[in-house]
Amino acid sequence: MAVTSVQTLSSEQRTAFWGLADVLIPATDSMPAASEAGSAEKWLDRALAARPDLVAPLAALLDEAAGRDPEAEARRLHSEDPDGFSALAQIASGGYYMNLKIRKRIGYPGQGKRPPFSDEAEYDLRDGLLDPVFERGPVNTAPAPAPDLVEPVAPLSFALSGNGDMADVLVIGAGAGGSVAARHLAEAGFSVVCLEQGGWENAGDFPGDKLEWELVADAQWSPNPNTRRHPADYPLECSGSPITPVMYNAVGGSTIHFCAQWVRLRPQDYKLRTLHGIADDWPISYEEMKPYYEQIDQEMQISGMAGDPNYPPGPAPLLPPLPIGPIGRKAAEGMNQLNWHWWPAAHAIRSEAVGSLAACERTGACMWGCPKGAKSSTDTTMWPIAIQHGAKLVTGARVREITTNGNGLATGAIYIDREGNEQRQEASVVIVAGNGVGTARLLLLSGGEDGLANSSGLVGKRLMLHPYMSVLGIYEENLEGWLGPWGTQLLSLEFADHDESRGFPLGAQWDVMPLGGPLFSLFRHDELPFDERWGPAVHDLTESTLGHAFDWGVGIEDLPHESNTVTIDPALTDSDGIPAPKIRFTIDDEMRANLDFQLARAREAHEAAGAVKTIVADWSQWGWHLLGTTRMGDDPATSVVDRWCASHDVPNLYILDGAVFPTSGPMAPTSTICANSLRCTERLIARAGLQRIPA
Ligand SMILES: Cc1cc2nc3c(=O)[nH]c(=O)nc-3n(C[C@H](O)[C@H](O)[C@H](O)COP(=O)(O)OP(=O)(O)OC[C@H]3O[C@@H](n4cnc5c(N)ncnc54)[C@H](O)[C@@H]3O)c2cc1C
């Protein structure tokens, strides 16, 4: 991220700025005012350079403010012009808290290196911290659902086509699901071409270890593509949804930005209808997925700890767990008071270096791309091996349409390259892995009026997003609440299962999240009235919150309602003129009741741990997990793909991403997306000779 010193405000505007900034951040006995902090002008320039989008609105309000009483003007802006006030507040506090002298005074070391000691994970669990979890045993003592019969797969030895420019397999989307398929097909000797609309990301560009991080985190580095607007992004029309799906479009897909929580769906999560009469069963069972989960744990270089009584048994992941840190210990103490389940979380983050791939340094900014290259995003784990085995990855290639022939088979895709030229790629088999939004969009744009592979009418329906909220707990002690991973230090499945007595369906996964640095700490108090948030109060809030707080996050399992949809917007297009997806989603009464229940329990968990204050934070404007829009099932009338994720309608078209989930489960989905992609890819490889392909 280039930071240049730019003179973007006139000297009159700067005079007005410092007047207002000093009202927001005044001097106290221990802290200087905004304008008095050493080299204040330099830090103002740096904040303006980091947020060029704020310069024009700020300049306009400063022109108006010139000559007026700063105190009265700041209060007027706060009550009458929230956007203008927000621009002022972000630049004023952004510059102030980037200032290294201020950071020293408030005791914030920044997102610097803090690699764990080799025995730190063990040390954090000292004094029998986990004993109550073992004594309690499984939360859910109902017998596991009976395993389905697993179809034996007989390996066949011959390849698909090998016909000149025509690839054996075309993969659309180089994210989680697509990269697993590409790697394994290439390793098995198939010719693979992948079309990805984004490019390769450079770890050094990610903002997490830079002074500007918190200023740019919800701007040009936002997980929301409508805010971020990178060239690879496509717009989402979300006026009919309180939630905007978040994603990242690049080699590695959304694993570039993901928080790397790594959890499997459990046996009961596959069988909601059998066990509770709710929604649907998956056509496959946990037992069928188990070997693939275990293989993916190794390939994705997962760190974690075996033995959780609430998790299916099996071998430990490849790498030892990351330390739970002071916030993890504090959270665990509260959970132990209540005799509630918790476990040190597993991560797709390297706790130790693997070959040339770095280990985690706990900068705590995983959700904005790992600047150290320590996260196991699939650009680091899958793509180097796929390419080594001959896979061709075409970046900057936005697929507009999947092509078909008169026999109802897919023949390849038409895409727009970086120069804006239309290109065509032919293939014997097409795998779509564009995520729950991108895949539905592409199928609806292909195959005519009703879309491709849509005889069930379900393409784009049953969207699930895992609505997410959190309760921030503030503590007396300094818990170094900025320490990574971000991520989750602990995970709880205490309220993950359906419980009839609660009066709403299903449950939630809980996770402990760090809070970041001074700006993130302050922004969490934005709801307070002016006098409790600004002026001298700003310093008190920083002192009480920075390092002293963490979130218990709750992500609920939402049901697959046909009214929650991805369709094609009639007007909005991306930069290549391709129609954009339109999202419609409702947080219904049942979801709201689930969220309210989980938040009330999370508040209790903080109180049991000794929190002096709790604040509910509503993150439900972002949809973290994009699931369900091309349901997997055995019946072509009620599902889009079969149990091997082949389209019922187009036998050489596969969907290998989160879109195929019949239900969302309470757990973060990427472990299941990758394991399922591996399961279906292995089957495709093993039965390649039986695969119907275009002549
Ligand atoms: C901020 C954030 C935090 C998250 N945290 C977690 C977590 O902690 N744990 C977890 O399990 N999950 C997490 N997730 C979700 C996780 O990232 C996704 O579940 C996972 O990456 C989805 O895999 P996928 O293969 O379905 O799609 P993606 O990984 O999104 O990949 C889709 C790819 O397809 C490409 N594509 C789409 N359409 C086209 C087209 N027309 N032409 C060419 N290319 C196209 C996209 O550019 C993208 O690269 C998080 C997501 C985000 C955004």
Ligand code: SF4
């Ligand atoms: S994985 Fe997360 S905590 Fe670890 S170094 Fe990367 S950004 Fe920092």
